[in-house]
Amino acid sequence: MLHSLRLSQLVAKNSETSAAILCGCLLLLGWIALHLGWLGLALLILPAAYVVGGYESAREGLATLIQEKELDVDLLMIVAALGAAGLGLWRQEYYLIVDGAVLILIFAISGALEKYAMQRTDRSIRSLMSLTSDTAQVLRQGKAVSVSIDQLALGDQIVVRPGELIPTDGLILEGLSTLNQSAITGESIPIEKTVGDEVFAGTLNGNGALKLTIHQPPESSLLRRVIRLVEQAQTEIPPSQQFIERFEHGYARVIVGVGLLLAVLPPFLLQWSWETTIYRALIFLVVASPCALMAAIMPTLLSGIANGARQGILFKNGAQLEQISKVRAIAFDKTGTLTTGQLQVCQIVPAVGFSTSAVLQVAAALESSSEHPIGAAIVQAAQDLDWSRATEVQAYPGRGITGSWQQQAVCVGTANFVNQFITDFPIELVQSADLLEQDGKTVVWVAQAQQAIGVIAIADQVRPEAARAIAQLKKLGIEQIIMLTGDNQRTAHSIAQAVGVDQVYAELLPEHKLRLIRHLQKQYKTVAMVGDGINDAPALAQASVGIAMGIAGSDVALETADIVLVSDRLEKIAVAVKLGRRSHQVVKQNIGFAIGFIMLLIAANFAGNVTLPLGVVGHEGSTVLVILSGLRLLRN
Template identity: 35%
Template sequence: MADRSSRSNDELKSTEDNKRCCSREMEESSNNQITSANGEKVDYRIYGMDCPSCAITIENGLKRLDNIQDAKVTYNTSKLQVIGTNALSPDSVENEVKKLGFKIEPLKQNKNIRTYSIEGMDCGSCAKSIENHLNIIRTVRYVSVNFSTGKMKVEHENSVDEIVSEVSKTGFKASLLENGSKPIDTSENKEGYGLITLSGILIALGFIGSYNGIPLFMSTILYAIAIVISGYKPVKSAFYAVKSRSLDMNVLMSVAAIGAALIGEWFEGATVVWLFALGTFLQNRSIEQTRRSIHNLMDLAPSEAWIKVESELVKKPVEDIPVGKIIVIKPGDRIPLDGEIIQGETSVNQAPITGESIPVDKMIGDAVYAGTINESGSLEVRVTKLVEETTIAKIIHLVEEAQEQKAPTQAFIDKFASIYTPIVFILAFVVIILPPLFGFGTWGEWVYKGLALLVVACPCALVISTPVAIVSAIGNAAKNGVLIKGGTFLEKAGAINAIAFDKTGTLTEGKPKVSEIESLTVSEEELISIALTLENYSTHPIAKTIVAYAKDKGVKAKNGELFKSIVGKGVQATINEDIYYAGNLKLFDEMNIFTGDVRSKVNEIQSLGKTVVIIGTQQEIMGIISVSDSLRSTAVRALTGLKQVGVKQLVMLTGDNEGTAKLISSETNVNRYFAELLPEDKVDAIKQLQSEGHKVAMVGDGINDAPALATADLGIAMGGAGTDTAMETADIVLMADNLEKLPHTIKLSRRALSIIKQNIWFSLSVKFIALILIFPGWLTLWMAVLSDTGAAIIVILNALRLLKVKE
């Protein structure tokens, strides 16, 4: 039967864990659980893997350790499972993974992991400094700081106050997040702004006074006070960074400022710390705009819900409401929890979840989602999910998880910066010491140039160029009902030039209807009864259509047994000791029972774009049921939009006959189609497109067509709002059944790639120019600071443009 093979649960089960395999055999055994008779099993999450070869590296590294019996890394879920003896040390596992260049986070067994919000980080080196400082504390077992989301995860035995205090020593502010609460608001840091303003005034007074006859020592005192005010925080942070063997921007700026003061350049030293403080403040304000795109999602679902207590309505915290409880939603209110309507009718604005601007009509039996808006009627809703399991909660979790994953470009830049900074730092000391030792100029001259070189060694603009762009793009997409599951997939989407679509349920509504019944050897009622008996155990959309049609007609099923699915062809069952079949042309062709009249009738129906379900036995064809599916209203517009954003190949994959495929392809204006496909044929079609040099995305419903979704460079699922599996398995999820979100996704991804490239080249160009200007003596210290902080602000503002990209 058409497309039946693509719906096979067996095929789906065997391929779910093979997704994103990069032609590697590791995934072939990913379903096999690691077992040990007396071993301890520990699970971890791995961050930083950008291809399955990373998984092999981790496995091989861990298997060499003592007390480890086995280790298995599943690339597409980023999970590590380790089996070891009772003497297995979690620290040894974590240290080995970190040595290999990846981040590791224990799962499940460690219940003391707490999440904190960190205020004041303006690039990745800040996160590294906090990690390094906390790692030297004996009571801290694990720490991971993510710059993009501004969050820190810590497993510790000491108190929360002690962790907050330790973070404050590094110059940042931490606050504990409980139950997904909002991070601290950093948008109105009055104290920091006031200190920056005060030190700026002191510098200005000292500079003006030096030209108006006030004693030199008075200007120096003003500069010194300004250095203390603006420099206290970075110097304090630098002290703890050096103590934990980090070389971050606080160290570089502090050395530059103190060095300038020691050689008598008080104005330069004061200007360095002031510009650095101002730049950091502006960077923090700008970065918060990107983080706010996710924080705002947290505000969508109300914290309380109305429930009925006898004859009265009482407000209750959503955390206290169990599954099955009846809640009341008034007109105009936001829906607090996912549920099913049991009383009332209304229109619901689902834009926060699906990005759809037009409200959706809802009635009894329909699902509603937390965070959406009840526009008109009053509703009674039976809660179906706890607050932490709602669709909006999963979206927030998935988006934050996506932002924590490093894209290949970001991983490369971070590695480059980790090499660049110490090299330039060492070069700065060489410049300070060697030239004056060999008589090339004065100490003061070369010390000044070395200090300028130290400032240029700070790679802040470079390392911030990629993550801010990725966070902005992922936040924009989430706001528009599209989940991009990480920077890797954002980059892949930007490179896509061919998209393959499953026909049923993607280009078409997936809600076929019985359009014609042709009885040949039995009555129509008898034919429908046999068809109902055969199709009752199938989950295929066409089978469901025939079952629904039979029930509407009041036809009853016969007593059938020995039901069997014939992959890619149909179904069979034994009725009254005879074997009956329902399937497509292929199935009955193999039986050699077609007559000329029946074949011409089938061909005629198929030429009209309808799907044919043939009912019969091995001896005769009993009748033909015609089923037709309507094209999605958004499909043509979406495909036109994809061509406009530069996708060259639009391809339809279907198990339907040639006639149906040709008709649908002409209506949708796809470039080409592949018809009468089995699941393995769809995989071959994807591979054929890849062999032609295309970067291929596959669009399906996230559950079906798993083999093709796994083989494609990018798997895109539709209708994630109603399907947990789609949200969990696909690389990109369109929350609504709306293909029109696809052009925006491709456009946003390409814009993000373009802005990342702009930021990288701009950052490198600024550093290169600054390095050149140092040695002729044209680059002053304050200019060096301005080139670094100014460039960082510019790349942030450039990345923020991604938040404004519209459909």
């Protein structure tokens, strides 16, 4: 027996799978020895099978009993198996010892399968970790030195050679290359990156060498945040699982109480023999144990979480997989969520006698000296044109910018600002500017030699997939789609009309968004919020389900949200809703099947139609079926 204990401790250091395999081998050898009449050898091998297969369950069950004063399923199974062995020795019906070992084996197999379901989520973490690099080539006194990622600091400059993984998030200082970002953002086509662009840890550099500067701590990189979110998903227990676990303790006490009554009363009330009574009581302990019920939820939800992670949807816990299946209304932030959050030139209206290129050249010549986002958008739009930087540039914050270009005075800015440098506004430009502003666009006036030569419309661009994503959500039966934004009413309604939302609330502060989410929850009960900024964090925390944009999202938004869209793809919200509904359906099916099968086995035991091996197979078989049913969610 001491030898068996040491053996079990060795297996315990490995995996549940190893314990189940070794237990099965010992059981087979014991059964062969028993049938060959080698009783002494059989009675040596079979106890080893008990210890190897049941050591971990017995340890956990006793720990729960001693520390928490609670009975659990692990201890019930061990008691039933030991009872079968004791009855077999007492009656010299040694096959009962084999029956008890079969119970231990199937219970061990069930535990191994449940562990396998949980490890499927671990694989997503390991695959993410494989994208990281342990070191980076940092420039020290003009030379590249290999430094651990953990030792990097803000402002460090690192070199990334062609074909290497980007070691941490950074901004490009020098170089031009194409990066394969599919593992991080889901983009199937390599993206061209040049000076000023942000690159992400775990993306694969193409043919160009890059010099980067670290603009945020390595532990805050997108990839590290993703890994932390996936790890967190495995540690939190959803409400349904918490209820089942509380139910288990009370249920176990009831089963033990009923089992004791069944072991004592039938000889007096039904004139059963003591052997039959104890045998039926042991079978009752086996078939009434809620193993299948306990396995009905977590393997399913963990499989759903793993499936979501593969598709770029990170659930922080199983509770949110349940919650999103019940969502009736979804609120969206505008900037950075329904839109890209990046200003772009969307229209140029030249005055009579001027071309769009001429207007854009003048504006770019001035704005190339500006750091304003509007200026950056104008310069970006003019990158394919031939122009030179203006001289004598002077900026007027919030109003505009002036300078000299091709020996002529030029200015760019608001209508009121430009009006100071010209004699009159062409009526056709005034009308065009009014229409553009009514459409929610920001209008910049351009003047040259005291003459207005055109207007440039600039806007935050709607995400290409936004309208399609909202249409998909409505098709799924989401009752209300709402947009919450701090932007002005005109711009908000323009974006809302483009993407198809039902309600618009504009000019909101963070506390207003929070208040509106509370109001929506009173009306629709379960409400989701989708956002990316720090100002969205209170609403994300208040919402029944908070959804953050993985790339555009701020650290605060990512930490506050319950679900993260890794690649910022809005259509993944509909995928998450469908996955949540499918998970909820499978959980209900599993619970119904588990309860029905337990009741059937209890009834069959009272009718005397169940032997211990059949009870073991029925009980553990139902547990295995429930776990396998949950694993269906691993399929897309």
